[in-house]
Amino acid sequence: MTEELRYIQFRIEDNVGIITLNRPEKLNALSWELVEELAALLRRLRYVDEVRAILLHGAGRSFCAGGDVDWIAGESDRPMPGTSDASIPIPRSQRMTPGGPFMDVTRQMVAVDKPIIAALHGHAVGAGLAYAIVCDRRFGDSTTKMSAIFTSVGVAPDCGLSWYLPRVVGLPTALMMVETGKMFKAEECKALGLIDELVPEGKSFEAAFDYARNLASRASVAVSMARRMVLMGQTATLEQILDYEGIAGVIVASTFDAREGTQSFLENRKPTYRGI
Template sequence: MAEDYKYLTFRIEDNVGIITLNRPDKLNAVSWDLAEELAALLLKLRYRDEVRTILLTGEGRAFCAGGDVDFLSGEGDRPMPGTSSADRPIPRSQRKSPGGPFFEVMRQLVLVDKPVIAAIHGHAVGAGLAYALACDRRFADSTTKMAAIFTNVGVAPDCGMSYFLPRIVGFSNALMMVETAKVFKAEECKELGLIDELVPEGKDFETAFEYARMLAQRASVAVDAARRLIHMSQYMTLDEILEFEGAIGVCVAGSADAKEGTMAFMEKRKPVYRGV
């Protein structure tokens, strides 16, 4: 089952929604239009029950080489606040949120309310690294190179980099990465925690898909709720998260899969989950 997009490809296999960034001639650099398509697709997938997990990858030689330089320079078809000439009109909505769909992708990667797994090869830098860091787990092959590359082109970190990076690599390493814009090879990325699973060249999609498919076979209402709670815990107090665990726990306990799971445990058999 495949669906048509201009800058993405999308298909569903074994309840896994596979999103592929599809600008291989640009190393899948994120243009305004690609970001719009990706954010809109993630929003739709939140409500598509046949999709239980999502896999994000890139076509060709790279996962994603960051933001499209034509846009960032202000010389592209769409003006960029701060870099475009003063005589170019900028839409009102963009005045209020210069990052537009680039930033919305980050929101939707969390709000999609389903596990998102990254299959990474080649470059994952700038916005591409930010999108990878927002995923639940990152499988990367030995060709992977990562960098918070923003200051190399004279711009500040964006696309949620400042939020996710210190939470994943620690405060001091995050400062080092954004200040130096150093490019790290696959083994170094694994040591920093940027990569969760380092696999041989060409095996990133295969291993990421197997993990995503495994999650899709679990009690997806409970998995999605567990994911949501972990995200909420990043900005809540203990008392607040205990209250939400109680409320969400009651909701999930009413699912068919919760009944199947508890009965299977009591009957000493493997549960058969239906995702409801």
């Protein structure tokens, strides 16, 4: 799968789709064009069977410095409702969904229905923090700094942070983070649960890739269905989950990998999974 992209890079290695935010001169600040590319890529990856897990990281010195302040301040060619000159026309579609593709990235991170692993270094703030905590697991190195920085620049949280952050760090900590915009260093991020695995400087990509590659080598339909059930369990009732587990169990049992997994166990050998 070859992608000609301007603001992100993409490649597939060992069934892992590696997405690199690629505005290093801006610490990978999120422009309208970058998130359009990212949302569109994630939408396509749902249907790329070769990709069984996804790794998200940033080029240069940081993972992501959040939304591009030029756009937020109304200084770019793309109008920002509220801060742009009132004489600049705003497209109807943007008026209906002011966050546009910024919000759609979060939707597509969920809709891709595959594990997404974050490799963090440098700044992961604002919308960058939001995208990081949507991921299944976060590997951060000792340079990582994280903040729900929104109110520090006079704006409100976005990109799903208000939904995910309390579920990751707990309600009191989430309230403190969004109210103060405090910046947390790597060790503090690990203690708060913002980082799952803290590794030495420069090692987050390697650690995240090893983890993603391991997931991609497993019975990937079973892995994806298992994570889907756990995520559904955050909002479903027990009865709903019990019913869904029964249905999902039948779906997974019909795969090649289910037969291979059970047969290899009986034969006391390592399974060879095909992801189907």
